[in-house]
Amino acid sequence: MPERRRESEPAPNLIEPFNAISPQMETSDTIIDRIKASLEKGKTVRLKVKINAGSGKNIITGNLGEDTLKIRISAAPEKGKANRELVEFLAKTFNIPRGNVTIVSGYTSPLKTIELAPAKAPD
Numbered sequence: 760m761p762e763r764r765r766e767s768e769p770a771p772n773l774i775e776p777f778n779a780i781s782p783q784m785e786t787s788d789t790i791i792d793r794i795k796a797s798l799e800k801g802k803t804v805r806l807k808v809k810i811n812a813g814s815g816k817n818i819i820t821g822n823l824g825e826d827t828l829k830i831r832i833s834a835a836p837e838k839g840k841a842n843r844e845l846v847e848f849l850a851k852t853f854n855i856p857r858g859n860v861t862i863v864s865g866y867t868s869p870l871k872t873i874e875l876a877p878a879k880a881p882d
Contacts, residue, residue: 790822794875795853804875805863812841812869817848827870842866849875 797804807827811820814831823829834844842862850857855878865871 790828791819791852798853798855798875798877801877801879803877806873806875808845808871808873810836810841810845810869810871812836817844819852836869839866845871845873849873854878 794804794806809823809827809829811829811831813835814833816831816833818831820829820831830845830848832841832844832848834840846857846860846862849855849860853875855875859876859878861874861876863872863874
């Protein structure tokens with residue numbers, strides 16, 4: 760009997776883990792391009808991020824280890840401001856609606872798991 764999954768979860772083969780997208784030594788621009796390509800193929804991308812909130816500007820600074828993306832966010836880490844700005848920043852960076860960016864875990868931590876859903880389903 761196949762394993763059951765919750766309705767809200769995408770099918771496992773549609774999730775592209777970040778470490779499958781990005782080798783450790785890639786530049787931020789290359790990482791962004793690879794994530795955009797996965798989203799354009801209609802795949803949901805799940806990645807880990809380490810946030811440096813209150814840093815002055817919003818920028819992806821690179822990766823930390825094999826599977827964590829480093830991001831600076833200008834908003835202060837209080838009352839969800841940095842999380843809201845992170846969602847807005849990622850939506851703008853990857854050209855997807857804000858509603859397609861989900862903080863899966865780590866809402867109160869600098870280490871978060873983020874899920875990026877494609878803007879529309881593949882044809």
